[in-house]
Amino acid sequence: xxxxxxxxxxLVTCAGDWRxxxxxxxxxxxxxxxxxxxxxxxxxxxxGRDTDVPAxxxxxxxxxxxxxxxxxxxxxxxxxxxxxxxxxxxxxxxVCGSTYEEIxxxxxxxxxxxxxxxxxxxxxxxxxxxxxxxxxxxxxxxxCEIKSGYGLSTEQEVRSLRLIQQLRSRVPIRVVPTFLGxxxxxxxxxxxxxxxxxxxxxxxxxxxxxEELARFCDVFCEHGAFSVEESRRILETAxxxxxxxxxxxxxxxxxxxxxxxxxxxxxxxxxxxxATRGDLEALRDxxxxxxxxxxxxxxxxxxxxxxGRLMAEIxxxxxxxxxxNPGNCYCENLPLMVTLACLYGGLSLEQALVGVTxxxxxxxxxxxxxxxxxxxxxxxxxxxxxDDYRDIAYHxxxxxxxxxxxxxxxxAP
Amino acid sequence: xxxxxxxxxxLVTCAGDWRxxxxxxxxxxxxxxxxxxxxxxxxxxxxGRDTDVPAxxxxxxxxxxxxxxxxxxxxxxxxxxxxxxxxxxxxxxxVCGSTYEEIxxxxxxxxxxxxxxxxxxxxxxxxxxxxxxxxxxxxxxxxCEIKSGYGLSTEQEVRSLRLIQQLRSRVPIRVVPTFLGxxxxxxxxxxxxxxxxxxxxxxxxxxxxxEELARFCDVFCEHGAFSVEESRRILETAxxxxxxxxxxxxxxxxxxxxxxxxxxxxxxxxxxxxATRGDLEALRDxxxxxxxxxxxxxxxxxxxxxxGRLMAEIxxxxxxxxxxNPGNCYCENLPLMVTLACLYGGLSLEQALVGVTxxxxxxxxxxxxxxxxxxxxxxxxxxxxxDDYRDIAYHxxxxxxxxxxxxxxxxAP
Numbered sequence: 102x103x104x105x106x107x108x109x110x111x112l113v114t115c116a117g118d119w120r121x122x123x124x125x126x127x128x129x130x131x132x133x134x135x136x137x138x139x140x141x142x143x144x145x146x147x148x149g150r151d152t153d154v155p156a157x158x159x160x161x162x163x164x165x166x167x168x169x170x171x172x173x174x175x176x177x178x179x180x181x182x183x184x185x186x187x188x189x190x191x192x193x194x195x196v197c198g199s200t201y202e203e204i205x206x207x208x209x210x211x212x213x214x215x216x217x218x219x220x221x222x223x224x225x226x227x228x229x230x231x232x233x234x235x236x237x238x239x240x241x242x243x244x245c246e247i248k249s250g251y252g253l254s255t256e257q258e259v260r261s262l263r264l265i266q267q268l269r270s271r272v273p274i275r276v277v278p279t280f281l282g283x284x285x286x287x288x289x290x291x292x293x294x295x296x297x298x299x300x301x302x303x304x305x306x307x308x309x310x311x312e313e314l315a316r317f318c319d320v321f322c323e324h325g326a327f328s329v330e331e332s333r334r335i336l337e338t339a340x341x342x343x344x345x346x347x348x349x350x351x352x353x354x355x356x357x358x359x360x361x362x363x364x365x366x367x368x369x370x371x372x373x374x375x376a377t378r379g380d381l382e383a384l385r386d387x388x389x390x391x392x393x394x395x396x397x398x399x400x401x402x403x404x405x406x407x408x409g410r411l412m413a414e415i416x417x418x419x420x421x422x423x424x425x426n427p428g429n430c431y432c433e434n435l436p437l438m439v440t441l442a443c444l445y446g447g448l449s450l451e452q453a454l455v456g457v458t459x460x461x462x463x464x465x466x467x468x469x470x471x472x473x474x475x476x477x478x479x480x481x482x483x484x485x486x487x488d489d490y491r492d493i494a495y496h497x498x499x500x501x502x503x504x505x506x507x508x509x510x511x512x513a514p
Numbered sequence: 515x516x517x518x519x520x521x522x523x524x525l526v527t528c529a530g531d532w533r534x535x536x537x538x539x540x541x542x543x544x545x546x547x548x549x550x551x552x553x554x555x556x557x558x559x560x561x562g563r564d565t566d567v568p569a570x571x572x573x574x575x576x577x578x579x580x581x582x583x584x585x586x587x588x589x590x591x592x593x594x595x596x597x598x599x600x601x602x603x604x605x606x607x608x609v610c611g612s613t614y615e616e617i618x619x620x621x622x623x624x625x626x627x628x629x630x631x632x633x634x635x636x637x638x639x640x641x642x643x644x645x646x647x648x649x650x651x652x653x654x655x656x657x658c659e660i661k662s663g664y665g666l667s668t669e670q671e672v673r674s675l676r677l678i679q680q681l682r683s684r685v686p687i688r689v690v691p692t693f694l695g696x697x698x699x700x701x702x703x704x705x706x707x708x709x710x711x712x713x714x715x716x717x718x719x720x721x722x723x724x725e726e727l728a729r730f731c732d733v734f735c736e737h738g739a740f741s742v743e744e745s746r747r748i749l750e751t752a753x754x755x756x757x758x759x760x761x762x763x764x765x766x767x768x769x770x771x772x773x774x775x776x777x778x779x780x781x782x783x784x785x786x787x788x789a790t791r792g793d794l795e796a797l798r799d800x801x802x803x804x805x806x807x808x809x810x811x812x813x814x815x816x817x818x819x820x821x822g823r824l825m826a827e828i829x830x831x832x833x834x835x836x837x838x839n840p841g842n843c844y845c846e847n848l849p850l851m852v853t854l855a856c857l858y859g860g861l862s863l864e865q866a867l868v869g870v871t872x873x874x875x876x877x878x879x880x881x882x883x884x885x886x887x888x889x890x891x892x893x894x895x896x897x898x899x900x901d902d903y904r905d906i907a908y909h910x911x912x913x914x915x916x917x918x919x920x921x922x923x924x925x926a927p
Contacts, residue, residue: 189904193863196856196907236912400910402857404817434911443609444815450606491602494609497813498847498911499649 103161104140104480104509108151110168110488112136115455115473116148121390121418121463125451130490131473136171140480143509148474164504164511166484170492172454173474174243174481174507175435176461179371179392179422181281182237182247183230183265186217188427196402211285214251214427218261226264227271233425234272236433239513241502243481244275244462244471246422248319250284255304258282262314273512275479277465279347280305280315283327283335298331302338310342316466317368319347322358329357336365345466351376352397363387369420369464373407374398378415381408385417390464393448393456394424395441396432410447419448420464421456440497450494480509516574517553517893517922521564523581523901525549528868528886529561534803534831534876538864543903544886549584553893556922561887577917577924579897583905585867586887587656587894587920588848589874592784592805592835594694595650595660596643596678599630601840609815624698627664627840631674639677640684646838647685649846652926654915656894657688657875657884659835661732663697668717671695675727686925688892690878692760693718693728696740696748711744715751723755729879730781732760735771742770749778758879764789765810776800782833782877786820787811791828794821798830803877806861806869807837808854809845823860832861833877834869853910863907893922 114131122129137154139147139161147155191209204210218226230247237245247265252258258280265278282305283298290297309315318339322332326349336346345368350358352372359380362370370376370384371392384391393407412419421442424430432438439453448456462472471479484504485493492501505513527544535542550567552560552574560568604622617623631639643660650658660678665671671693678691695718696711703710722728731752735745739762749759758781763771765785772793775783783789783797784805797804806820825832834855837843845851852866861869875885884892897917898906905914918926 187902187905187908189902189908192856192908193904196860197862240912396911399857431909432911437911443605444812447609449610489600489602491606492600495600495602495605496844498809498845498850499653500913 103158104164104506105154105158105161106138106164106166106171106482106484106506107154108168109136109138109166109171111170111490112138112474113170113172113454113490114148114475115173115459116475117473121460121468122455123416123418124413125449125455127451130451130454138171138474138482140509143480145474145476145478145480147476164484164506169488169503170485170490172483172485172490173458173472174483174505175241175457176465176472177237177242177245177423177435178369178420178461178464179394179424180245180247181250181424181426182233182245183226183249183261184214184218184251184427185221185226185229188213191428210428211251212253212288215253215257215287218251219257223264227267230268231271233433234268234274237435238272238274238505238507239502240434240436240500241483241505242274242435243505243507244277244465244467246277246279246465248279248281249315250281252282253285253287255300255308258305259308259314262309266314273507273510275471277467278315279317279319280309280344281319281321283320283332285321285326294331298334301335306338306342310344316345317347318344319349321349322356322361323349323353324356329361332358333361333365340365347371351380359384362389368466374405378411381412381417382415385415390420390460391417392420392422392464393442393446394422395446396430396438397424398445399441400429406445408447409442413448413452418460418463419452419456420461421453422461434498436493436501437498440494443494450491453494454490480506482506516571517577517919518567518571518574519551519577519579519584519895519897519919520567521581522549522551522579522584524583524903525551525887526583526585526867526903527561527888528586528872529888530886534873534881535868536829536831537826538862538868540864543864543867551584551887551895553922556893558887558889558891558893560889577897577919582901582916583898583903585896585898585903586871586885587896587918588654588870589878589885590650590655590658590836590848591782591833591874591877592807592837593658593660594663594837594839595646595658596639596662596674597627597631597664597840598634598639598642601626604841624664624841625666625701628666628670628700631664632670636677640680643681644684646846647681647687650848651685651687651918651920652915653847653849653913654896654918655687655848656918656920657690657878657880659690659692659878661692661694663694665695666698666700668713668721671718672721672727675722679727686920686923688884690880691728692730692732693722693757694732694734696733696745698734698739707744711747714748719751719755723757729758730760731757732762734762735769735774736762736766737769742774745771746774746778753778760784764793772797775802781879787818791824794825794830795828798828803833803873804830805833805835805877806855806859807835808859809843809851810837811858812854813842819858821860822855826861826865831873831876832865832869833874834866835874847911849906849914850911853907856907863904866907867903893919895919
């Protein structure tokens with residue numbers, strides 16, 4: 102089955118040498134004016150000017166982009182999209198001034214999500230999460246990472262990762278599962294942290310690796326969650342089991358997580374609000390991607406966001422993701438994160454756009470699969486309502502994605 | 515033609531004594547569990563529990579809310595939705611660190627919109643603006659104010675207001691026009707401010723009033739725009755011509771605009787980031803509505819937002835609006851403003867919801883027409899994808915409005 106997208110007024114390919122981009126200018130977007138994309142059996146086979154489309158393509162339905170903007174399908178490289186139930190009550194408490202400690206004391210926080218996940222039947226969790234993935238897709242996301250982490254036990258973590266796998270047959274979005282058993286110390290392990298870390302390293306990781314349930318292992322390295330030493334043990338164990346690594350680092354305070362990530366060679370270090378210049382330079386030298394999650398800063402009403410401009414200045418490749426989660430960022434709108442990364446993170450529009458395409462692909466080790474429009478890559482693209490790529494950031498909070506093609510098939514609307 | 519909405523799991527009526535609400539708690543939302551709304555010839559004739567729906571309604575098609583949330587249609591009481599062209603280039607300059615002065619020096623700012631408006635044919639302006647109104651409608655807005663202000667000349671201001679009137683036949687949204695001739699000093703009047711103020715007071719206002727082109731007169735009272743004394747002359751002239759008053763006040767600095775508004779008895783004073791407690795108390799005592807525009811704070815990457823919690827504490831009724839405009843807030847998503855007003859403005863969810871319904875109606879002197887679900891009011895309501903009103907703020911940046919009914923007719927999707 103072939104599909105040809107014709108008459109892309111502005112075709113942003115993000116084509117290049119398939120390496121992560123540190124910084125980006127308009128010319129790094131690989132823009133083709135009046136472009137076209139030919140897809141065969143779900144893959145891109147040709148990209149160029151519309152006037153040069155190869156003749157004699159067999160049985161190729163055409164999608165007319167009507168001179169509008171076309172970009173690669175967006176890649177959301179950090180989400181906690183698999184969850185059950187609502188934490189709207191916490192949101193209400195928070196905006197009225199309650200602290201996280203007060204919310205925790207009333208049974209809120211990650212353990213509330215763990216409780217709701219444990220109590221929900223598989224079918225409910227799948228239906229709720231599929232709804233979120235469809236919403237992401239309509240905003241332009243064609244690849245997304247989903248972390249476990251609301252399990253807080255071996256049984257529920259394994260169940261979560263299996264459910265994440267099952268989502269693949271429900272929504273035409275490419276799903277990348279990440280194991281985040283070390284998301285929080287469960288209440289029942291509060292007085293035996295060591296016992297829980299051993300459960301993660303001795304039970305969960307071996308089983309997740311054996312059943313190939315996740316490509317990545319992530320850990321929430323932060324005061325109040327896992328220490329640098331605990332995080333090191335968990336990530337080293339995961340690496341020994343053949344998993345790639347990620348880390349939630351220096352979100353709430355400068356606590357050494359970014360440095361640990363650099364030392365261990367993580368694929369990405371995420372959040373980074375409080376990382377120092379030296380931390381970020383170490384991360385750059387390690388070859389990792391820095392992931393900004395500005396929606397979470399908004400959801401927590403922060404005035405400090407991750408230092409995107411500094412990252413770009415020192416040559417650290419930046420990705421931008423939604424952090425979609427039920428606690429502090431219930432938002433499937435990845436283009437809104439582009440706006441926030443520009444306004445509050447200091448990224449240029451081009452850097453932010455690279456941050457949700459090719460750099461985000463690299464943050465999932467999928468730089469040779471998605472994130473740009475080039476022959477050989479997956480047929481994932483978005484036709485937008487506008488004809489200017491700057492509108493993705495400028496015209497914010499709305500649904501500008503018009504037609505979303507995933508794997509060479511029109512997936513939305 | 516009658517319509518009945520059945521099985522509203524949570525029916526937020528905002529019913530009450532039709533006066534502006536200072537502060538709001540959950541019980542002020544007038545919630546009916548498993549509710550229903552009966553509309554006849556575009557008006558609400560009955561609201562109550564679904565089990566009590568009057569029998570024998572003639573020819574009434576039913577809309578099944580399927581146990582979801584139903585609220586009044588939202589009211590966006592401050593927009594500059596009528597404009598031509600894009601200022602995405604300014605956005606790009608701004609996020610890369612350019613100052614407003616630098617942007618102005620390159621021909622940007624309000625005068626860029628004035629130039630694009632002047633050069634655009636009526637049909638283009640109407641088509642672009644109608645697209646924005648449809649987008650607003652799909653996010654739940656059924657009434658919106660639209661200001662002129664990109665005319666900067668009598669001819670173009672009058673043209674703008676006539677175009678705003680014409681939008682009424684294109685989109686099923688109730689449009690309230692506001693005359694904002696005093697939006698900026700046009701470049702050609704830079705050395706004769708007095709001459710421009712006289713054009714506003716001696717030419718524009720008399721013609722606008724004579725032709726009944728706008729209910730409200732607004733003025734941008736701020737350093738760099740119009741002084742308190744200029745604003746006073748303009749607003750007093752408008753009042754003498756029978757117009758109701760609004761004021762853009764104390765957005766960028768504390769400059770006396772809020773006090774002026776209180777003194778003149780404006781219907782609403784808008785922005786108010788820098789208004790002092792004393793200013794806000796004066797506004798409260800005058801009976802005006804305070805309008806928060808948090809999207810503009812976001813669009814300008816501010817860390818300071820209007821002091822919503824203080825307003826609520828001192829008993830000043832607060833409305834929340836989008837400020838949709840091409841310069842610093844290109845966003846039709848009014849529910850996103852609810853989220854921002856909670857997170858950064860300190861409003862409770864209930865206060866913010868009242869702020870985009872009944873209080874916003876009062877900010878347009880439409881408190882007896884729209885903003886709540888009560889017999890006699892216009893048949894404007896929204897059926898949401900969720901069943902919890904808190905989700906409007908909590909689940910942000912997305913399109914949660916599912917079915918929008920305007921004037922008793924299903925208008926979207």
